[in-house]
Amino acid sequence: MTDFITMAHGNGGAAMQKLIREYFFDAFNNPILAQGEDQARIPLNELTKCGQKLAFSTDSFVIDPIFFPGGNIGKLAVCGTMNDIAVGGAVPKYLSCGFILEEGLPLSELKTIIQAMAETCQKAGVQVVTGDTKVVQKGAVDKIFINTSGIGVIPDNLDWGAHRIEAGDQIIISGTIGDHGATILNLRENLGIRTALQSDCAVLTPLIDLLRPIDGIKAVRDATRGGVNAVLHEYAQARDLGMRIEEATLPIRSEVRGICEILGLEALNFANEGKLVIIAKAEKTAEILTALHSHQLGKNAALIGEVTEDKKVRLAGIFGQSRLLDLPTNEPLPRIC
Amino acid sequence: MTDFITMAHGNGGAAMQKLIREYFFDAFNNPILAQGEDQARIPLNELTKCGQKLAFSTDSFVIDPIFFPGGNIGKLAVCGTMNDIAVGGAVPKYLSCGFILEEGLPLSELKTIIQAMAETCQKAGVQVVTGDTKVVQKGAVDKIFINTSGIGVIPDNLDWGAHRIEAGDQIIISGTIGDHGATILNLRENLGIRTALQSDCAVLTPLIDLLRPIDGIKAVRDATRGGVNAVLHEYAQARDLGMRIEEATLPIRSEVRGICEILGLEALNFANEGKLVIIAKAEKTAEILTALHSHQLGKNAALIGEVTEDKKVRLAGIFGQSRLLDLPTNEPLPRIC
Known part of the structure; x- marks a missing residue:
C-alpha cells in the first residue's frame, strides 16, 4: 500500500x-x-x-x-x-x-x-x-x-422541541460562546493571536443525560453553524415569538472577545461544537443550572435571557439599551464544520 | 435569491x-x-x-x-x-x-x-x-x-446474506450487465458512440418484493461500483468458496459489448445501478427466474453460473476454456457513482 x-x-x-x-x-x-x-x-x-x-x-x-x-x-x-x-x-x-x-x-x-x-x-x-x-x-x-x-x-414520554416554547420561558446556555468559531477563524485567517483557545468540540450526551430527568425543559439545540443567534431565530420564527438576551450574562472567553473586537464580529454568530441552548420553564432554571454546573462540560452554564411576545431577537446591553440581532446574510466564516 | x-x-x-x-x-x-x-x-x-x-x-x-x-x-x-x-x-x-x-x-x-x-x-x-x-x-x-x-x-425470519452461500448454489443476474458503466464511459471519455444506451439506474424494491416470498434465496447484492465481478469476489472471499460464470449466458447489450471491445474492457467490471446478483439453491432457480421475468426490471434475468469449491472466480468461455477473473487493481472508471 x-x-x-x-x-x-x-x-x-x-x-x-x-x-x-x-x-x-x-x-x-x-x-x-x-x-x-x-x-x-x-x-x-x-x-x-x-x-x-x-x-x-x-x-x-x-x-x-x-x-x-x-x-x-x-x-x-x-x-x-x-x-x-x-x-x-x-x-x-x-x-x-x-x-x-x-x-x-x-x-x-x-x-x-x-x-x-x-x-x-x-x-x-x-x-x-x-x-x-x-x-x-x-x-x-x-x-x-x-x-x-x-x-x-x-425515551418514552419525552417531548423536547420548538413547538413547546412559550413567552416567559428562560434561555440557558451550557457554557462559553463562540470557542469553535473563534479557534478556526484565528487559525485560518492567520490572525496571529497566540492563545490557548481551542474548539469546544465535544459529545454532549453527558449533559443531556443530566437534563433528561428534569421536568420543564421545553427545547434543546446545539448552537453550531450560525451560532446561538441562528438557534434563537429558528425558535422565534417557529413559534412567532421573540427572544431577549442580556449581554452582561453571556459567558464569553476573553480570547474570543478579543477576536470579536479586532474584527468587529459578534460571538453570538460564531459556531460552537459543544454548547447547548436550552429553553425551559422559569421555575426550573435553578435546577437546570445546578445540574449543568455539576459536569465539566457545563461548568460555565448561564441564564442568558428569556422568550418574549414581541417577535424580535434582541440583545439588551449593559446600560439597558437594546438592539435587534439580525441573522447574518453573508457567510461570516465558510467551512466552519 | x-x-x-x-x-x-x-x-x-x-x-x-x-x-x-x-x-x-x-x-x-x-x-x-x-x-x-x-x-x-x-x-x-x-x-x-x-x-x-x-x-x-x-x-x-x-x-x-x-x-x-x-x-x-x-x-x-x-x-x-x-x-x-x-x-x-x-x-x-x-x-x-x-x-x-x-x-x-x-x-x-x-x-x-x-x-x-x-x-x-x-x-x-x-x-x-x-x-x-x-x-x-x-x-x-x-x-x-x-x-x-x-x-x-x-421482515421477521428473513436472513439473506453471504454467510448462507454454499458450493452448488446458483448465480442469477436480474438483467443486462454494465449499462450504467458503459453509459458514463461513453459520455465522459467522448467515445462518440451514438447509442440509445442509458444508465439502468432504478429502485429495485419491486424485484425484492417478488423475491422475498421465495424460500431458498441465500444472498442478494446490487452490482454497483466494481460490477458483478466485485460482488462475486466478495462472496467467494467471505465463504472461502469459488464462483464459475458461463460467458455464453451473460446478458449484455450489443452497445455495451461494442464499448468493451473497443477499449479492451470487461463488462463484468462495469458498474450497474439497477441489477441484482442473486445466489440461490439450485432447485429454486426456475421459480426465481419466472418471478424476475414477470417484471419490466427483471425481464432479461438469467442464470449465469454457480458457486464452486475451488476458491477462484472463473469465467468459462464458449468453447469450454476458463480463465481467472481477477479484481481490477487500478481504478477503471473513477466517479461512476
Whole structure:
C-alpha cells in the first residue's frame, strides 16, 4: 500500500477492500459492522421498546483546516451528528460514515482522523455500523469530507422541541460562546493571536443525560453553524415569538472577545461544537443550572435571557439599551464544520 | 435569491433557511421532515414490530457528469441507498440527504436534481425525513456531492446474506450487465458512440418484493461500483468458496459489448445501478427466474453460473476454456457513482 490515497482505493476492488479492512473495520470494530453486508442490521429489541421513537439525523463535514486545536474533522463528524441526535433527548446508538477522499491524501492523516472518530465513539458508547468510501481525483474535493448519519432512541414520554416554547420561558446556555468559531477563524485567517483557545468540540450526551430527568425543559439545540443567534431565530420564527438576551450574562472567553473586537464580529454568530441552548420553564432554571454546573462540560452554564411576545431577537446591553440581532446574510466564516 | 448557489446559502442564516424551505421542504414534503428539528423523529410502532431488524446504510455520490442518459446524481443517490437497504430483504422506509454544493452551482440544476430525488422517493414510497446542506467555495468540490443514508425494516425470519452461500448454489443476474458503466464511459471519455444506451439506474424494491416470498434465496447484492465481478469476489472471499460464470449466458447489450471491445474492457467490471446478483439453491432457480421475468426490471434475468469449491472466480468461455477473473487493481472508471 502506498502512503497516499490513490484512485485505486475507491474502485470497489482489491485496494479498496484492503483499506476498508485495515483502516475502518479495525478502528470501528463491532459485530454489526463485521457482518460485512452493504447494510447494517440492527436488532430492534436490543435497541428499544415498542412505543418509543427513533431519532435519525445526518450531517456532512467540510471543515477547513481538517486539523485544529481541540480536534479534527473526524472527531467533529462524530460529535456533530451525535449531538444533533442527543438534543432531541435521544440516546445516540449507531452511526454511519461516508468518506469522500481526495487522491493524494496522506494515509497517515486518514488514520489519525479515523482514530479520533473511533475514540470519540468508544467514549460515548456509540458504534459505527455501516460506511462508504469514495475517492475522487485531485482537485475534485478539498482533502476529505465526511458525512455521518446517526440513529438514537428517544425515551418514552419525552417531548423536547420548538413547538413547546412559550413567552416567559428562560434561555440557558451550557457554557462559553463562540470557542469553535473563534479557534478556526484565528487559525485560518492567520490572525496571529497566540492563545490557548481551542474548539469546544465535544459529545454532549453527558449533559443531556443530566437534563433528561428534569421536568420543564421545553427545547434543546446545539448552537453550531450560525451560532446561538441562528438557534434563537429558528425558535422565534417557529413559534412567532421573540427572544431577549442580556449581554452582561453571556459567558464569553476573553480570547474570543478579543477576536470579536479586532474584527468587529459578534460571538453570538460564531459556531460552537459543544454548547447547548436550552429553553425551559422559569421555575426550573435553578435546577437546570445546578445540574449543568455539576459536569465539566457545563461548568460555565448561564441564564442568558428569556422568550418574549414581541417577535424580535434582541440583545439588551449593559446600560439597558437594546438592539435587534439580525441573522447574518453573508457567510461570516465558510467551512466552519 | 440569485440564480446560483452562493456562500450565503451555507451559513446557517437567512439565505440558507430560504433555500431549505423553498427547495428541500417543498420537494420532500412530509410530516416528519416538517417538524423542522435537527433530527427526524420516527415513531417505532408505525415502522415495525418488535423482534424485527432495522437495516441502515449510507452512500456518498460523486458521479461525473451529474446529468446522464437515464438519470442524474439525485435519482442515483436515492436508488443507490434504497437498493443497498433492499438487498438485505428490507423494506426501505426513510432517507436522509446531505448535500455538499459548490459555490456557483446554478439553482436550476439543483432544482432538477432535487425534483428527481423527490419523484424517485414518491414512486418508491420512501420519505426524506432529515437533511443537511453545506456550501463550499468554488474549487473545493466538483459541483455537487450527495450523501444519502437510509433506514428500512427487515421482515421477521428473513436472513439473506453471504454467510448462507454454499458450493452448488446458483448465480442469477436480474438483467443486462454494465449499462450504467458503459453509459458514463461513453459520455465522459467522448467515445462518440451514438447509442440509445442509458444508465439502468432504478429502485429495485419491486424485484425484492417478488423475491422475498421465495424460500431458498441465500444472498442478494446490487452490482454497483466494481460490477458483478466485485460482488462475486466478495462472496467467494467471505465463504472461502469459488464462483464459475458461463460467458455464453451473460446478458449484455450489443452497445455495451461494442464499448468493451473497443477499449479492451470487461463488462463484468462495469458498474450497474439497477441489477441484482442473486445466489440461490439450485432447485429454486426456475421459480426465481419466472418471478424476475414477470417484471419490466427483471425481464432479461438469467442464470449465469454457480458457486464452486475451488476458491477462484472463473469465467468459462464458449468453447469450454476458463480463465481467472481477477479484481481490477487500478481504478477503471473513477466517479461512476
